Amino acid sequence: MASEIQVLQGMDTLAYVRLLENEKTERGQLIPYQTSLSFEPQRDTDTTKTKSGTVSTTSALETDLEVEFVNNISKVSDDLYESLFKNKKIEVWVVYRKRKNSQGQYYAWYMRGIVSDDSNDNDPDDNSTRDVTFTIDGEPQKGWLTLPDEAEEELAYVFRGMGVVSDSDQTGQGVAWAAKDRGIGADATPTGKA
Template sequence: MAVENELKYLQGIDTVAFVRPKAQERNQEGQIIPWQTSLSFDPQRDSDTNPTKDGIVATSSSVETDFEVEFINNTSAIADVMYDSLFDGEVLENWIVYRNRRNAEGKYFAWYMQSTVSEDSNDNDPDDNSTRDVTFAVNGTPKRGWLELPKDAQEAIDYIFRGLGKITDDDKTGGGTAWNKTTDNGVNVPETGNTPAPK
């Protein structure tokens, strides 16, 4: 399958952060931070110049990354894990996933980092939702790559289409099938048997 190089703009709503305690890498998937309202990702490298007799010589420092996520405060386990990282120094794994950028294998473009929480600001205005603004101290240099988005993660981001049937462990869709813009437009297969007229 050829890789499409169609130029697309990326929207903030399609850019979401996931977190996992590094100590739990063998036991759980990365968890989405629920109800994100803002995500800031700012890798940077400071540079300086030194004058010499032969001209200016530029020097640069290592890459430092500012990573910050704002979200509506909630009772999710991953929201509590970020407190653990701040107070106990627990190392976290972080992903920034771009849901609107995929490769030929259907994987999503993402940044991967390891960090600890350096600040967790909590605002509680009487006429608004409680909010948190979490700043992560990123270790080393973020890495780029492509990843699969687990089904549970996709459902957490945007609920999937469901049918009228009962939801079971084997069928999370209730017998429904999500609309496919490529193949479903204009589809109408005539009935082969007798269908009762609507009342």
């Protein structure tokens, strides 16, 4: 019996970026509040008809990468402007959060380039949005990467208890629900009391 083919959802495909000059001092950062990500590697082809049949030619690989997001005040959104205005190289990772290898690493594309266009829309009755286009150098590379622990927290907050949150206890004495918790628990009312 053939295994079931899994579908990848757009919601689980995310872009992370970092100015190349900061590779030794910071990790790649999630572009906050992404609404759309378009990753389009392409190669133009042409054919010439000859008396012996058609002969095809191909051009160099080009990669279109575009990310739309709700405009925000963050280091990442400022770094995107820095790449555009100062012509600074930027690293980009397109990460598929639902595709993992046996080591628990995520499937991803890695690219380098610059921000070549940053369109900002500011309608009076809506959130400010940005549409950023990257010009990618060479061929994108695919592989597997490890997301830092705080990556999940960037996407959705995690369960916390009501205790004090500190450097030594980030959960406030809470424990997140796990599948093994199904059917676990007891009536909180002590026996023999109403």
